[in-house]
Amino acid sequence: MSGEADRTMAIEEEIETATATTATEKNNMLKDRKVSWAKLRRIDSLNLEAGRVSMSGNHGSKVNWRTTLSLAFQSIGIVYGDIGTSPLYVYSSTFTSGIKHNDDILGVLSLIIYTIVLIPMLKYVFVVLWANDNGNGGAFALYSLICRHLKVSLIPNQQPEDKELSNYKLETPSSQLKRAQRLKQMLENSYAARILLLLATITGTSMVIGDGILTPSISVLSAVSGISTSMGQGAVVGITIVILIGLFCYQRFGTDKVGFTFAPIIFVWFSFIAGIGIYNLFTHDIGVLRAFNPKYIVDYFKRNGKQAWLSLGGVFLCITGSEAMFADLGHFNVRAIQMSFSFITCPSILAAYIGQAAYLRKFPEKVSNTFYESIPHAIYWPTFVVAVGAAIIASQAMISGAFSIISQALSLGCFPRVKVVHTSTKHQGQVYIPEVNYMFMIACIIVCAAFKTTTKISRAYGIAVIGDMMITTTLVSLIMLVIWKKSIWQVAIFFLLFGSTEALYFSSQITKFTGGGFLPIASALFLTTLMGIWHYVHKERYMFELRNKVSSEYIRELAADPDISRVPGMGLLYSELVQGIPPIFPHLIASVSSIHSVLVFVSIKAIPVSRVALEERFLFRHVEPREYRMFRCVVRHGYNDTLEDPVEFESQLIQNLKAFIQQDSYMITEGADVALTEAEAEVESQEETKARYANYSSRIIPNKNQGGVSRASSDPIVNKSSNTFSSLPIQGAEDEVKFIEKAMEKGVVYMLGEAEVVAQPNSSFLNKIVVNYAYSFLRKNFRQGDKLMAMPRKRLLKIGMTYEI
Structure with missing residues (x-):
């Protein structure tokens, strides 16, 4: 330890002599510039930049109980709108042909109770919520988590620098469980397994997107059905369509504008349904509490046989919206979701179902509109108003969730380019996608006009939800094996218990295919095909550039x-x-025969994490020889990050480029003992490299006017083109920064490759159909890359080139 202390003191003295910084600045510098050089295999300026790791964010910090309670209350309005409005239509969707035997009510109630306890409570609240990606949930979050630990991404753009990100949180497999290592190697070496994993993720995502169409339709229609007895079903459908049009037109303002009102409204809704349920329980038949005995489930199946199995499709609707607890996790935290569901949502909806069952025991003929029929007359209209408000909120949350999922898919290259509008400065996950919004609106109107009743819509609704749940069970089981390193029997219990239960419900739902179940399957198949085609060509484009760099x-x-x-x-x-360097560059030179005095090759790279801290976003490297003043820049972003407007993005890029030049200049001037070439670093022993890295990592100084020797003081920018590719020698850091600033004054030009992707002449017929027709249609009818990245049109130069894949 004494040698370590002496070395630290010597470094501090050197820094003080070179920069004359204050003691406070030195302490901050030493704290912020720690670099894990021992993890790096070679010296690379990208690695140098990656060392500037900031542990910003509160991913690892503990949230106090006051904040957790506040988040738990807020989650009521965002997460539970769907599952909270299920009591509006579950019994009518289960007993579609009426109640044949009075004890069937107890059997169905028992099924509802144990379904809620098993899937939302045990599976999601106590297991799945912990399989989050830095606090984010959903199918793409699970896929990103798997991709960080397993090399299963189809696009080979992983870099060692990515592991230095503060949000990466990479763990190596346990040596005690060789099974995890074997499974990891099997998945990494199997191309078919990697495709299957991505396909499962895309399919699950497609089913959740389909919920964005069905949830508003069934929720609003069921709430408005309270006036069907006085105005007729036609009026109910008409009012529902008007509400839906208003709901989708409102989306452009964002949920953040009225977000503070959501939780109180849903809380009032839960209070209403719980109070009404308790009232009906003690008023009509307290004996329905016998349904907590699972014996009534067995009796129900013995008595009804196949019809009981078919009725599971209606019973399953009591847990629609459970996946929202995981998908919306990014806005809250695990403890907040656990508390709000365990102490508010679960007791309220159970009380509602128990009360309705008690009412049906006395009035079984009123099963077609159980919820509204069971409301005491004195509070009928207040309950109706709150029900409509709760249904709108449930629809709003599901639509916003679909937008967020599409935004994630877009950032990972799995969805055609669309305009993403961020509607909240507080919550980066709250987005609005105009094109998708109006497609959803048209689809919802068609669904309501075609199906007309909640009973018919329910036949389509459950299939999408249960399909997503089954995929989540599969992905979480994989995470338990490979990342959590759980024993095989623990994983087997989880997979078999929940997988078999969900498979049973799915088998019941699939029998409704001709009655409406085809709708979510067809939409999921369409979206999966669309996303699969886009990602396939996106990957092949990258491989073409990699082969022809x-x-x-x-x-x-x-x-x-x-x-x-x-x-x-x-x-x-x-x-x-x-x-x-991409192959588009020589194509540009062949067309223009000139290049700017400063050139930066910018790569926008999606990282399998939710967010990348701003100070970790930009990585730079010189394109050798250095005097050419050409740089490579990798701009890393997570699937929940926003790409800033061009002015802010340009400012951030230039500031980080200046910081890189200063640090790189100091490494050359003062750190010549570690400025090894790439070839030398590869042959040098690992022990020596670690020692040199450790020595250099402590010697990086803050961004001042570093003491680089100026080799030329002439103005680097002239008013006419230079006839030599590099007219000036390498300068010191200060002069190099001035060179960059003067280049900016002359103007910044954005150059974007417009690649026309076609299938190779000798490729298969299917590949030609996918590339030449399907992908070409999507690319021409969705947004172009410059609009997606908000490039200034007046300073944009597009370069055309044809890629054969």
Whole structure:
């Protein structure tokens, strides 16, 4: 320890002499500039930048109980609208042909009780919620978590620097459980398994998106059905359509505008249904509490046989919306969801179902509209108003959730380009997608007009929900094996218990295929195909660029070409390639025969994490030789991150480029003992490399006017093109920064490759159909890349090129 202390003191003295910083600045610098050099295999300026890891965020911090209670109350309005409005239609959807035997009510109530306890409570609240990705839930969150621990991503853009992110949280498999390691290797080596994993994620996501159509339809229609006895079913459908149109038109304002009112309304709704349930229980038949005995489930199946199995499709509707607890986790935390469901949602909906069962025991003929028939007359209209409000909130939450999921799929290259509008400055996950919104509105109107009743819509509704639940069970089981390293019997119990239960419900739901069940299956199949085609071509485009990336010899040949000139200004050439120079660059040179005095190859890269801290977002590297003033920049973002407007993004990129130049200059000037070339680093022993990295990591100093030697003081920017590719030698950090600033003054030009993707002439017929027709149609009818990344049109240069895949 004494040697460590002496080395720290020597470093502090050196820093003090070189920069004359204050004691406070030195302490902050030493705290912020710790770099885990021992983890890196070679010296790379991208690695240098990756070392600036900030542990910002509260992922690892504990939330106090006051905050947790506040989040628990807020979650009532966002998470439980769907499952909370299920008592409106469950009994009518279960007893579609009426109640044949009075004890059937007890059997169905027992099924409802144990279904709620088993799936929302045991599966989601106590297991699935913990399989979150830095606090985020949903199918893509599970997939991203798996991709970080297993190399199963179909796009090979992983870099060692990604593991340095503060949100990455990578764990290595336990040596005590070799099974996890074997399964990990099997999945990584099996291309078919990787495709199947992505396909399962996309399918689950497609089913949740389908809920964005069915939830508003069934929730609002069931709430408005309270006036069907006085105005007729036609009026109910008409009023429902008007409410839905207003609901979708309102989406552009964002849920954040009225978010503070959601929780009180749903809380009042839960109070109403719980109070009405308790009233009916003591007024009509307290004996229904016998349904807590699972014996009545057995008797129900013995008495009704196949009809009881078919009725499971209606019973399952009591837990629709359970997946919202996991999908909306990012806005809250695990403890908040557990508390709100255990102490408010679960008791309230159980009381509602028990009270309705007590009422039906006395009035079984009123099963077609059980909820409204069981309301005491004195509070009928207040309950109706609150029910409509709760149904609208349930629809709002599901629509917003579908928008958020599509936004995640878009950032991971699994959805065609659409406009994403962020409606909240507080919650980055609250987004609005205009194109999808109006497609949802049209679909909801068609569903309501075609089906007309909640009973018919319920035949379609359950299939999408149970399909997503089955996929979640599969993905969480994989996480339990590979990441949590649970024993095989624990995973088997989880998978068999919940998987078999969900499979039983699915088998009942699928029998309603011709009665409406085809709708979610068809929509899921359509969305899965659409997302699969887009991701396939997206991957093949990346592989084409990777195979045809520009060699360093081409850059040297370019420098020796007298016909290539440098023009004043800065150019940002966009590409998805994170390694090397994209093939679009020589195509640009062949067309223009000139290049800007400062050129940055910008790669927008999606990382399998929810968010990337701003100070960790930009990675830079020189394109050698250094005097060419060409850089590579990887801009990393998570699936919940927003790409800033062009002004802010440009400012952040330039500021980070300046910081990189200063740090890189200091490494050359003061750290020559560790400035190894890439080839030298590869052959040097690992022990020596670690020692050098450890020595250098403590010597990085804050961004001041570092003492780089200025080799040229002439103005680096001229008013006419230079006839030499690199007219000026390498300068010190201060002069290099001035060079960048003057290049900015001359103008920043955005260059974007417009690749026309076609199938190779010798490819299969299916590949030609997918690439030449399906993908081409999607690309032409959805947004272009410049609109998605908000590039300024007046400074945008598009470069056309054809990729054969």
